[in-house]
Amino acid sequence: MTTHMDMDNPLDLFEGLEDQDKAAILKSGHTVHCRPGQPLFNQGDPAKRCFMVIRGRLKLSKLHEQGKEAIIRYIGPDETTAALAVFKGRRYPVTARAVGDTLVVAWDKATMDHLIANHPALARNLLHMTLERLEDIQTRYLELRTEMVEQRIARALLRIMQHAGRRTDDGILINLPLSRQDLADYSGTTLYTVSRTLSAWEKRGWVRSGRERIVVADPHALVLFSEKG
Amino acid sequence: MTTHMDMDNPLDLFEGLEDQDKAAILKSGHTVHCRPGQPLFNQGDPAKRCFMVIRGRLKLSKLHEQGKEAIIRYIGPDETTAALAVFKGRRYPVTARAVGDTLVVAWDKATMDHLIANHPALARNLLHMTLERLEDIQTRYLELRTEMVEQRIARALLRIMQHAGRRTDDGILINLPLSRQDLADYSGTTLYTVSRTLSAWEKRGWVRSGRERIVVADPHALVLFSEKG
């Protein structure tokens, strides 16, 4: 009987639903297992199913012709993706790949339609989650237009840190394999510039980094830098 | 009794509703009149009301510190804005200004909550409209990252043309006052670059332009250019 209707900002698909409903909804989907790097769905494919991550993480990216790629966002445990695309019966607007070993639940359109009809809170929560993402991408759109590249890298790193950071003795570890190329695709620059920037930050003691691994040693300095340049 | 339930892509808040419901919903709001350039709401203000344009046009833009501005989209007749922000009781993430003389209907949060509870189709339509906008801004985000500036100006002009174009003898007239600065804010560049680019296109016979006024003489050429550079 535990509900969370008092929360203002459900980031959760199941906010405001009874535990038993939640369990039933989860059971009505199929679980899918993805190995690291494996695509769950590809941009342009018909959106047959939507997903919720149980364990692991998905990387949503959008491809441009000639191989340029923008990372739209990461999807972690309890977060959903493609909900709207499948709801509307469209094509996936992005590609989703597993980052590390990932377990997801999948629902097809018919099931989703049925679930939404029976649980009005689901539609409400989808609206809320979508608003969140719309505002996020609009903000990043503005930043991409306005800010210098090092500032954008700082913001990207902080966003990923908030989403997938883990406290350690050295600082906050980005708890997913994150290459220089990934960070470049997330912040709108190139592999080379990210590498040079991280080197500079390492000299200042703000971060410590290795192969696909970054530890933010001084988050405060990074926040200041991301705000004022 | 005219319904449009057969349409797959409602861009309309009232898709799937009876005319009488539509009329009642419209009557439950307040009409607001905006003079050219007047702000309807400002980024950061508490989102008390949401809006639908009856006549005229709104410009949604997002401001960065030190005055840089990105135009997120234009909102024309029958289109809505701030629906999600008010639904969630947040602050407006953008600023809306009237372009030309504009008439809108406004609903406050209580009314919206009531309407959505009584008309499930409204929530569905909001989801669909929001998906549309999310995909649009994601696409533009990728383009901003990937494409050369002239290509982006071409895309921006074509998008505005599709939204607010009017056939004339000379070509397709952009039927709203559109300055070089506006086009720059929409395409992610500067006033100067837009001006230079339009001059070049004018020499090639693709457009004819004057003060806050653009006619696309050769849309096909512009489409080709926007796709291949």
Add this chain to the structure above:
DNA sequence: AATCCTGCTTGCGCCAGCGCAAAGACACAC
């Protein structure tokens, strides 16, 4: 017709950051 205001054009110099190239570092397999 003169003035003003706002928007538009264009020459010019400058620089942030891109991307090649080449070398180094690390992870894993055999």
Add this chain to the structure above:
DNA sequence: GTGTGTCTTTGCGCTGGCGCAAGCAGGATT
């Protein structure tokens, strides 16, 4: 331990496009 492939670093040269400055254009006001 040795190899192989991927990821990272860094020097270097180049350029797209930004933004100042100065002047032009055209609509509105007096």
